[in-house]
Amino acid sequence: xxxxxxxxxxxxxxxxxxxxxVLSTAIxxxxxxxxxxxxxxxxxxxxxxxAIGAYTTAILMDKFDVPYWATIxxxxxxCLVAGFLFGLPALKLxxxxxxxxxxxxAVALPQLLKFRYLEPWTGGVQGIVIMKPDPPISSFMGxxxxxxxxxxxxxxxxxxxxxLVAWNLxxxxxxxxxxxxRDQPTAAALMGIDTSLYKSLxxxxxxxxxxxxxxxxxxxxxxxxxDSFTVFLSITLMVGMVVGGLTSLPGALYGAAFVQFIPxxxxxxxxxxxxxxxxxxxxxxxxxLPGGIAGGLNLLWSxxxxxxxxxx
Amino acid sequence: xxxxxxxxxxxxxxxGVYASLALALVMIYQSTHHINFAQGEIAMFATYxxxxxxxxxxPYWVAFFGTVILAFALGVxxxxxxxxxxxxxxxxxxxVVFIGLLVILNSLAGWIFTYTIKSFPSPFPKEPPFGLSFxxxxxxxxxxxxxxxxxxxxxxFRFTPLGLAMRAAAQNPDSSRLVxxxxxxxxxxxxxxxxxxxxxxxxxxxxxxxxxxxMMSGVLLYAFAAALVGGIDSPGGAVLGxxxxxxxxxxxxxxxxxxxxxxxxxLVLIVTVLTIRPAGLFGKVIVTRV
Amino acid sequence: xxxLLEVDGLCAGYGATEVVHDLSMRIEEGTITTLLGANxxxxxxxxxxxxxxxxTRGSIRFAGEAIxxxxxxxxxxxxxxxxxxxxxxxxxxxTEENLRLGGYTRRDRKAxxxxxxxxxxxxxxxxxxxxxxxxxxSGGEQQMLAIARALMLRPRLLLMDEPSFGLAPLIxxxxxxxxxxxxxxxxxxxxxxxQNAAMALKLASQAYLLETGRLVLSGExxxxxxxxxxxxxxxxx
Numbered sequence: 017x018x019x020x021x022x023x024x025x026x027x028x029x030x031x032x033x034x035x036x037x038v039l040s041t042a043i044x045x046x047x048x049x050x051x052x053x054x055x056x057x058x059x060x061x062x063x064x065x066x067a068i069g070a071y072t073t074a075i076l077m078d079k080f081d082v083p084y085w086a087t088i089x090x091x092x093x094x095c096l097v098a099g100f101l102f103g104l105p106a107l108k109l110x111x112x113x114x115x116x117x118x119x120x121x122a123v124a125l126p127q128l129l130k131f132r133y134l135e136p137w138t139g140g141v142q143g144i145v146i147m148k149p150d151p152p153i154s155s156f157m158g159x160x161x162x163x164x165x166x167x168x169x170x171x172x173x174x175x176x177x178x179x180l181v182a183w184n185l186x187x188x189x190x191x192x193x194x195x196x197x198r199d200q201p202t203a204a205a206l207m208g209i210d211t212s213l214y215k216s217l218x219x220x221x222x223x224x225x226x227x228x229x230x231x232x233x234x235x236x237x238x239x240x241x242x243d244s245f246t247v248f249l250s251i252t253l254m255v256g257m258v259v260g261g262l263t264s265l266p267g268a269l270y271g272a273a274f275v276q277f278i279p280x281x282x283x284x285x286x287x288x289x290x291x292x293x294x295x296x297x298x299x300x301x302x303x304x305l306p307g308g309i310a311g312g313l314n315l316l317w318s319x320x321x322x323x324x325x326x327x328x
Numbered sequence: 329x330x331x332x333x334x335x336x337x338x339x340x341x342x343x344g345v346y347a348s349l350a351l352a353l354v355m356i357y358q359s360t361h362h363i364n365f366a367q368g369e370i371a372m373f374a375t376y377x378x379x380x381x382x383x384x385x386x387p388y389w390v391a392f393f394g395t396v397i398l399a400f401a402l403g404v405x406x407x408x409x410x411x412x413x414x415x416x417x418x419x420x421x422x423x424v425v426f427i428g429l430l431v432i433l434n435s436l437a438g439w440i441f442t443y444t445i446k447s448f449p450s451p452f453p454k455e456p457p458f459g460l461s462f463x464x465x466x467x468x469x470x471x472x473x474x475x476x477x478x479x480x481x482x483x484x485f486r487f488t489p490l491g492l493a494m495r496a497a498a499q500n501p502d503s504s505r506l507v508x509x510x511x512x513x514x515x516x517x518x519x520x521x522x523x524x525x526x527x528x529x530x531x532x533x534x535x536x537x538x539x540x541x542x543m544m545s546g547v548l549l550y551a552f553a554a555a556l557v558g559g560i561d562s563p564g565g566a567v568l569g570x571x572x573x574x575x576x577x578x579x580x581x582x583x584x585x586x587x588x589x590x591x592x593x594x595l596v597l598i599v600t601v602l603t604i605r606p607a608g609l610f611g612k613v614i615v616t617r618v
Numbered sequence: 619x620x621x622l623l624e625v626d627g628l629c630a631g632y633g634a635t636e637v638v639h640d641l642s643m644r645i646e647e648g649t650i651t652t653l654l655g656a657n658x659x660x661x662x663x664x665x666x667x668x669x670x671x672x673x674t675r676g677s678i679r680f681a682g683e684a685i686x687x688x689x690x691x692x693x694x695x696x697x698x699x700x701x702x703x704x705x706x707x708x709x710x711x712x713t714e715e716n717l718r719l720g721g722y723t724r725r726d727r728k729a730x731x732x733x734x735x736x737x738x739x740x741x742x743x744x745x746x747x748x749x750x751x752x753x754x755x756s757g758g759e760q761q762m763l764a765i766a767r768a769l770m771l772r773p774r775l776l777l778m779d780e781p782s783f784g785l786a787p788l789i790x791x792x793x794x795x796x797x798x799x800x801x802x803x804x805x806x807x808x809x810x811x812x813q814n815a816a817m818a819l820k821l822a823s824q825a826y827l828l829e830t831g832r833l834v835l836s837g838e839x840x841x842x843x844x845x846x847x848x849x850x851x852x853x854x855x
Contacts (some may be wrong), residue, residue: 114364511691
């Protein structure tokens with residue numbers, strides 16, 4: 017954590033921006049994790065909640081002059097409601113079918129955002145440009161704070177907060193209930209867990225996290241447009257979750273870092289390369305290491321510390 | 329009135345494409361209970377292969393059948409190498425693999441063939457057939473190809489021993505093994521045929537939507553809608569659903585909502601069918617044993 | 619001379635649970651052997667193990683060849699037919715299609731078609747229902763179809779899993795007499811798993827008794843059925 021605090025002062029503005037994006041993506045991945053890893057519901061359309069969060073922030077800032085930091089909780093709340101509402105019909109859908117419905121949402125989304133009648137709000141194809149906020153204080157203990165660095169700390173704060181919320185949520189009754197619903201839904205129902213309520217809640221909470229991430233990313237990038245929210249964005253989230261590791265909070269960080277930096281590196285090979293790597297990784301990981309990086313580290317750790325030689 | 333008929337005819341033509349893709353989806357679903365999210369990309373990739381053959385100088389129909397054979401091989405290869413290892417894995421893992429496949433094919437196409445939009449030729453003449461005004465030659469030809477394809481497939485499954493074995497393997501793999509059917513290879517064959525269906529669908533629609541790596545995502549969405557409307561485990565339903573959805577799309581697009589929200593229409597269809605009647609028109613309602 | 623089926627130290631189970639432990643059997647060609655035991659003793663598991671439908675350890679030899687590493691399809695193609703518990707008919711296919719599938723692996727088309735007619739002779743009720751969907755037929759008819767389908771293979775060894783299950787006594791008697799006929803006329807070796815011990819011991823010449831996955835008795839069927847102590851403690855009559 018201490019490292020995270022001093023980091024921005026040693027990096028260039030662009031790298032600080034990237035670090036902030038990693039934090040924002042990590043929040044989204046935590047959200048996705050809650051839904052898929054813990055509650056066992058597959059979503060291929062979480063980009064939609066990123067979009068809702070981002071556009072909420074953009075519209076509030078652009079049309080209503082709401083200060084940037086106030087839009088974040090609003091975006092989160094809007095997404096909480098949206099997610100819960102989406103979770104209701106989704107209750108009836110299992111596995112493939114839910115994946116299909118969310119996939120359809122993701123594919124249809126950009127077209128929806130460009131829709132003529134919504135243009136006065138969404139800015140149509142052009143999207144909305146928002147002002148990058150200035151830091152409230154220009155220096156702190158002798159270190160200069162510019163826009164990027166300030167926003168980094170904002171992101172860090174929000175991320176830390178959200179992590180805490182998630183950690184608390186999942187550690188207690190709710191987490192156990194979700195896992196019970198994921199693994200043995202009938203038994204869970206028989207034990208008195210209101211599966212419908214929990215599943216819809218999981219959707220809502222997951223959407224909240226993702227919405228906050230979307231809001232943050234809009235502030236960081238200072239721009240929202242429909243074509244940023246294609247199905248490939250949702251797939252990117254999924255890649256981050258799979259690579260980082262399901263049901264793993266630290267995994268969200270690994271995954272976020274991965275999807276932020278791999279495109280930068282792979283882009284130098286070819287425009288298509290990052291996606292080819294994503295695709296190959298998705299397949300290989302599912303076959304070889306379904307636990308992602310976090311799972312792999314756990315495996316390594318247990319191999320190193322395991323002395324009793326438990327049954328495989 | 330004439331435009332109305334033309335909309336219907338155009339709807340039947342694109343409906344044929346949806347029907348072929350929907351049938352491919354149903355074939356794979358019936359035998360594996362998986363939804364092939366990568367079906368569109370397989371079709372797209374096959375169409376690019378066709379384009380390559382045509383550009384290399386082969387006459388259209390030679391390229392057509394060459395592509396069909398290549399697509400078949402590609403489908404079999406994908407099943408054996410990528411799908412088989414995760415056959416019995418949890419649903420999430422399988423979905424991830426399918427998405428991975430989608431992504432790889434999409435990016436491979438972009439890498440090999442670039443993202444520039446290309447035109448794809450139609451084998452049918454530009455002039456309308458028999459001087460009719462409500463149908464183009466391509467539309468007529470496309471419908472013809474689709475019908476021939478569907479009839480051939482139907483005959484294959486209904487009247488040949490191999491077709492019977494494939495149907496058996498899809499319904500009841502355990503019993504199929506007990507009569508000596510190599511179920512694994514039946515699955516691979518199913519994938520091969522699904523890829524063939526996709527390739528022909530791609531080649532029929534490419535002249536209209538133009539060739540680029542993302543050309544099939546909208547088409548795939550409609551194919552999903554068609555398969556769901558007809559019943560995800562009913563081949564006949566999928567075909568009917570395809571034509572219905574094609575006509576519906578065109579009529580809605582021309583008279584109700586314009587062409588802007590076409591994908592949302594598919595989305596609404598999908599979500600509606602899934603929530604109200606998941607079995608579709610002709611599918612079976614599945615009761616899960618506790 | 620080697621037995622048709624030689625099983626040594628067979629262990630089999632589902633997942634991490636072993637259900638059958640250290641089973642050894644010898645089945646001679648041309649005989650009818652019955653495998654008896656209470657519910658959950660491991661009888662069905664044993665049959666599934668012989669066809670490699672589940673994981674096994676230990677040796678299984680059929681007609682002198684080791685089959686414990688082969689896939690189910692390959693074992694079937696060597697002449698082992700299995701009528702599973704639950705019949706295993708292809709419900710949405712017709713009776714005729716079910717029979718055709720039974721002969722799927724046969725190269726001799728004409729003989730296979732002739733065999734199909736012979737099946738209709740054995741089971742006239744099936745001839746009436748040629749084009750009917752198998753899943754809509756009664757339990758007894760489906761059982762006959764399952765047996766007929768297995769016989770289409772012209773198997774050397776026929777594994778039967780509780781053919782009497784859920785059927786009226788009259789039908790059971792019919793099926794048992796057909797089994798006797800198959801064994802005598804077509805020289806098909808039969809391994810019969812049954813809960814109905816009395817009928818099974820009348821039909822079979824050899825018997826094995828399983829209890830919680832282990833072999834506790836084996837011997838001539840007549841001897842077992844005459845031994846009152848055995849009947850009381852193990853067979854319940």
